Amino acid sequence: MAITIKSEREIGLMRESCKILAKVHNELGQFVRPGISTKDIDEFGEKLIRGYGCVPNFLNYNGYPASICVSVNEEVVHGIPHKERILKEGDIVSLDAGLIYKGYHSDAARTYGVGKISKELQQLIDETKNSFFEGIKKAKAGNHLYEISGAIDDYISQFGYGIVRDLVGHGIGTSLHEEPQIPNFKQLRRGPRLQAGMTLAIEPMINLGRGDVEWLDDDWTVVSEDGLPSAHYENTILVTDGEPEILTLD
Numbered sequence: 001m002a003i004t005i006k007s008e009r010e011i012g013l014m015r016e017s018c019k020i021l022a023k024v025h026n027e028l029g030q031f032v033r034p035g036i037s038t039k040d041i042d043e044f045g046e047k048l049i050r051g052y053g054c055v056p057n058f059l060n061y062n063g064y065p066a067s068i069c070v071s072v073n074e075e076v077v078h079g080i081p082h083k084e085r086i087l088k089e090g091d092i093v094s095l096d097a098g099l100i101y102k103g104y105h106s107d108a109a110r111t112y113g114v115g116k117i118s119k120e121l122q123q124l125i126d127e128t129k130n131s132f133f134e135g136i137k138k139a140k141a142g143n144h145l146y147e148i149s150g151a152i153d154d155y156i157s158q159f160g161y162g163i164v165r166d167l168v169g170h171g172i173g174t175s176l177h178e179e180p181q182i183p184n185f186k187q188l189r190r191g192p193r194l195q196a197g198m199t200l201a202i203e204p205m206i207n208l209g210r211g212d213v214e215w216l217d218d219d220w221t222v223v224s225e226d227g228l229p230s231a232h233y234e235n236t237i238l239v240t241d242g243e244p245e246i247l248t249l250d
């Protein structure tokens with residue numbers, strides 16, 4: 001499968017799908033507070049998605065058992081919600097959510113502080129988000145894909161954080177994961193040329209310590225090997241001849 005170029009009709013549907021997801025994320029962000037369980041977040045998120053007449057695309061994806069990935073502190077991504085896992089003041093929590101609207105997928109992630117968090121963790125969250133915006137400055141028709149990867153890497157390197165290398169961003173459209181894979185670190189090659197109409201999920205995962213990760217025995221939850229906290233920021237974007245359109249922001 002090559003990288004798909006979306007037609008105007010498909011771009012319209014992607015915009016709709018992503019706009020709904022932006023609303024879901026805004027509501028999820030306001031829901032996060034000390035004392036709730038990660039399962040509460042999943043249930044609330046699933047209800048929101050279905051309330052918009054959409055389907056959660058993560059649910060049952062390769063057997064993933066929930067609608068929202070909820071990853072706390074050293075959990076990097078794909079945390080499985082549990083009713084016994086209670087958020088407490090000072091934690092950070094990454095919420096990764098996606099949905100299907102009229103056959104078109106959207107995907108986005110945010111990391112939030114729970115109550116008051118340390119300056120160090122707030123900076124990790126902020127710079128992870130900033131690295132996304134640095135990366136997408138290169139997301140323009142005519143540029144090459146790995147210019148995005150290099151820009152994220154160059155930006156993050158000044159902080160001494162670890163970039164997660166075992167998980168990557170991806171194309172998105174009628175499937176959650178389409179070609180191409182989009183690493184968040186420098187590549188030796190320049191990668192495919194970007195074209196207007198490509199829709200991409202760019203998602204830096206940045207660790208406070210080293211970038212190495214391991215999988216828990218649930219075969220889903222990815223954690224930092226050194227046990228230090230991790231942040232995640234993701235949007236679905238549209239490549240154009242000019243500035244990229246960030247579809248999952250409103």
Ligand code: MF3
Nearest residue numbers: 057058061064069078096107
């Ligand atoms: N944002 C994640 C990704 O792109 C969502 C997949 S989680 C899964 O890989 F549960 F659906 F696998």
Ligand code: CO
Nearest residue numbers: 107201203234
């Ligand atoms: Co994704």
